Amino acid sequence: MKYTALIMAGGRGERFWPKSRQSMPKQFLSLTDDGKSMIQLTVERILPLVDMEDIFIVTNQDYRDMVHQQLPGVPEGNILCEPVGKNTAPCIGLGAVHIARKYGDAVMAVLPSDHMITYSSIFLNTLRDACAAAEQEGKLMTIGIAPDSPETGYGYIKFRPDQAAGRAFSVDRFVEKPDLETAKAYVASEQYLWNSGMFIWKASTILQALERYLPDIYGGLCRIRGAVGTELEQQVLEREFRAFQPESIDYGVMEKADNIYVLTGAFGWDDVGSWPAVSRIKKTNEYGNVVEGNVVTVDTKNTIIQGEGRLIAAVGLRNLIVVDTEDALLICSEDSAGEIRKVLENLRICNRTEYL
Amino acid sequence: MKYTALIMAGGRGERFWPKSRQSMPKQFLSLTDDGKSMIQLTVERILPLVDMEDIFIVTNQDYRDMVHQQLPGVPEGNILCEPVGKNTAPCIGLGAVHIARKYGDAVMAVLPSDHMITYSSIFLNTLRDACAAAEQEGKLMTIGIAPDSPETGYGYIKFRPDQAAGRAFSVDRFVEKPDLETAKAYVASEQYLWNSGMFIWKASTILQALERYLPDIYGGLCRIRGAVGTELEQQVLEREFRAFQPESIDYGVMEKADNIYVLTGAFGWDDVGSWPAVSRIKKTNEYGNVVEGNVVTVDTKNTIIQGEGRLIAAVGLRNLIVVDTEDALLICSEDSAGEIRKVLENLRICNRTEYL
Numbered sequence: 001m002k003y004t005a006l007i008m009a010g011g012r013g014e015r016f017w018p019k020s021r022q023s024m025p026k027q028f029l030s031l032t033d034d035g036k037s038m039i040q041l042t043v044e045r046i047l048p049l050v051d052m053e054d055i056f057i058v059t060n061q062d063y064r065d066m067v068h069q070q071l072p073g074v075p076e077g078n079i080l081c082e083p084v085g086k087n088t089a090p091c092i093g094l095g096a097v098h099i100a101r102k103y104g105d106a107v108m109a110v111l112p113s114d115h116m117i118t119y120s121s122i123f124l125n126t127l128r129d130a131c132a133a134a135e136q137e138g139k140l141m142t143i144g145i146a147p148d149s150p151e152t153g154y155g156y157i158k159f160r161p162d163q164a165a166g167r168a169f170s171v172d173r174f175v176e177k178p179d180l181e182t183a184k185a186y187v188a189s190e191q192y193l194w195n196s197g198m199f200i201w202k203a204s205t206i207l208q209a210l211e212r213y214l215p216d217i218y219g220g221l222c223r224i225r226g227a228v229g230t231e232l233e234q235q236v237l238e239r240e241f242r243a244f245q246p247e248s249i250d251y252g253v254m255e256k257a258d259n260i261y262v263l264t265g266a267f268g269w270d271d272v273g274s275w276p277a278v279s280r281i282k283k284t285n286e287y288g289n290v291v292e293g294n295v296v297t298v299d300t301k302n303t304i305i306q307g308e309g310r311l312i313a314a315v316g317l318r319n320l321i322v323v324d325t326e327d328a329l330l331i332c333s334e335d336s337a338g339e340i341r342k343v344l345e346n347l348r349i350c351n352r353t354e355y356l
Numbered sequence: 357m358k359y360t361a362l363i364m365a366g367g368r369g370e371r372f373w374p375k376s377r378q379s380m381p382k383q384f385l386s387l388t389d390d391g392k393s394m395i396q397l398t399v400e401r402i403l404p405l406v407d408m409e410d411i412f413i414v415t416n417q418d419y420r421d422m423v424h425q426q427l428p429g430v431p432e433g434n435i436l437c438e439p440v441g442k443n444t445a446p447c448i449g450l451g452a453v454h455i456a457r458k459y460g461d462a463v464m465a466v467l468p469s470d471h472m473i474t475y476s477s478i479f480l481n482t483l484r485d486a487c488a489a490a491e492q493e494g495k496l497m498t499i500g501i502a503p504d505s506p507e508t509g510y511g512y513i514k515f516r517p518d519q520a521a522g523r524a525f526s527v528d529r530f531v532e533k534p535d536l537e538t539a540k541a542y543v544a545s546e547q548y549l550w551n552s553g554m555f556i557w558k559a560s561t562i563l564q565a566l567e568r569y570l571p572d573i574y575g576g577l578c579r580i581r582g583a584v585g586t587e588l589e590q591q592v593l594e595r596e597f598r599a600f601q602p603e604s605i606d607y608g609v610m611e612k613a614d615n616i617y618v619l620t621g622a623f624g625w626d627d628v629g630s631w632p633a634v635s636r637i638k639k640t641n642e643y644g645n646v647v648e649g650n651v652v653t654v655d656t657k658n659t660i661i662q663g664e665g666r667l668i669a670a671v672g673l674r675n676l677i678v679v680d681t682e683d684a685l686l687i688c689s690e691d692s693a694g695e696i697r698k699v700l701e702n703l704r705i706c707n708r709t710e711y712l
Contacts, residue, residue, distance in 0.1 A: 017669075018667075018669070296699050296702050296703065298692070298695050298698045298699055298702070299692060299695060310682075310683055310684060310685055311374075311683060311684040311685065311708075311711055312684075312685045312687070313373075313374070313684065313685070313686045313687070313688075313696075313699040314687050314688075315686070315687070315688035315689065315692045315693075315695050315696055315698070315699060316688060316689035316691060316692025316695060317687060317688075317689060318689075320687070322687060324685065326666075327666055327667060328666060328667040328668075328669065329666055329667065329668045329669070329680065329685065330669045330671070331668070331669070331670050331671070331673060331676070331678060331687060332669075332670075332671035332672060332673075333671065333672035333673060333674075335672060336654070336655060336671045336672025337671075339654050339655060339671050339672060340669075340671055342654045342671070343652050343654055343669040343671060346652050346654070347652065352667075355667055
């Protein structure tokens with residue numbers, strides 16, 4: 001069976017402000033030392049398994065040109081644009097509709113566009129097994145990451161250690177982001193994995209699951225499918241998407257479905273959720289600093305400085321994040337990275353949209 | 357007797373980088389909320405006591421135009437330019453030569469150009485008393501500040517509490533910047549004042565003291581005096597200044613002379629020695645921040661942010677100094693303000709003089 005990929009690239013990525021903006025979200029930024037954007041790395045990584053013409057990108061209409069520019073090899077017809085973001089269930093459903101229409105049926109690997117993976121060969125090996133398993137009727141495959149700490153920023157997947165099917169384990173349930181005590185208990189139990197947000201299934205399988213668990217969305221998708229290729233396509237797409245209730249695939253399907261299996265990945269994974277993650281994925285110098293641009297440091301440690309042309313002098317700093325762009329500068333303590341959204345709220349309230 | 361003032365304005369003010377540059381040192385910057393520069397405030401403050409045409413400025417040749425621009429009321433002939441800085445003794449000597457030549461003799465109030473004084477009327481009252489006392493033959497008057505903490509960044513003046521002459525006390529000795537333990541002992545003794553760097557004497561008195569304690573400099577000053585008004589003036593000035601050994605008036609004269617008296621000032625004094633001082637002299641908001649420019653703060657306290665046009669977002673900061681200019685940005689922890697000079701050293705070594 002044909003292997004395809006659906007790469008989700010509609011996110012706004014506010015947590016990397018001021019480098020990320022509404023016009024330039026995280027998936028289109030380079031956060032690594034090689035200069036390639038997150039989405040370019042995501043595509044490059046899977047090419048040994050999925051042909052370029054079988055890769056689909058779901059994104060927002062605003063980013064169509066950016067996707068085409070960064071990924072000129074992806075056929076233009078494979079860039080699927082949501083009129084409005086309604087979380088992952090409608091997004092994945094739209095992809096499944098197009099894949100089912102084009103191929104009859106196919107395995108689809110649903111992948112985030114903005115995560116880091118260190119060991120591509122191990123990842124591919126895992127993904128290949130997941131695709132093979134997904135060919136079986138009705139199987140919903142996922143990839144879970146063995147935790148190295150009790151993270152509270154991730155959802156978790158509880159698996160059944162005594163029910164293995166090849167390399168995969170049967171999934172007991174999906175759980176949302178826990179508090180710290182719960183996360184510690186999860187890790188101690190040795191039965192919980194981080195939910196990587198990667199799913200592998202046949203288009204027919206996920207469409208059946210949507211029909212069962214999210215019938216309203218499924219109905220809308222059917223109407224969209226009926227209009228694809230007609231002059232009404234855009235109009236129907238707009239109407240149905242605006243009518244959808246926002247719904248995540250995790251909550252809407254995975255927390256309800258059975259026949260879910262998880263493969264554990266050990267390929268170095270990071271969701272690069274906010275600026276402090278950059279010190280994990282970029283080279284740090286002997287003082288623990290990640291420094292780019294025109295920078296002079298004096299007695300400065302564990303600090304991320306992302307400069308552009310202007311001289312930045314850092315003196316006596318610890319655990320700070322400094323991001324300098326032409327029109328906006330962020331200075332943030334590492335522990336406060338979660339508060340960057342408050343800056344954006346403030347800008348929004350004051351209608352200073354030029355900075356968003 | 358005529359009262360004149362000699363305002364010393366040759367300093368480079370590296371400690372306010374990147375706002376202060378070689379081309380724009382601290383005395384020409386506004387560090388207060390009223391928008392006036394330090395030297396403008398210094399002149400304005402003494403006008404009730406000293407006429408504008410009797411105010412002399414000693415500065416570096418590079419700053420002649422800046423002085424004239426900021427102080428258009430000061431006669432151009434009163435702007436005295438050192439060919440090269442040789443510390444305060446030659447600087448004050450040059451001023452005394454010009455004042456003695458113009459007035460025969462006159463009281464001269466020697467004042468730094470870059471200190472803050474909060475209560476001008478009290479300062480003037482003190483200065484008036486000092487000028488009156490300085491008319492007496494051979495008296496070297498100074499102004500000392502009663503310490504409110506054991507500062508290690510100032511020199512101290514030890515006075516004789518039992519030898520008062522009117523409001524003034526006889527000075528026992530001048531001492532250089534102490535270590536913390538010594539400074540604590542000074543304050544506990546109730547016999548030491550901060551050396552404000554303000555001196556009041558007749559031109560004839562200081563020239564006699566220079567003749568006695570710094571005869572080489574005195575000799576050079578005599579040759580300069582002989583050339584003033586001739587076509588050789590600039591040539592002789594250059595030659596003599598280049599030949600001078602650098603010498604401070606404190607070390608070269610005040611630590612050796614007797615007949616020194618100190619008046620204690622209680623007018624709110626700050627030498628504004630480095631960026632942290634700005635939070636003492638500018639308005640702070642309810643979080644202890646001094647914020648100027650296009651700034652959004654979130655959970656930020658006791659931080660100085662001096663912005664210009666660009667947006668600065670400060671998130672989760674404590675005790676930081678952020679100074680943004682068009683071509684250079686400084687981010688410095690309050691405790692490390694003394695290390696800013698290391699940035700300048702680095703820039704000098706790398707020959708990046710455009711930032712100095």
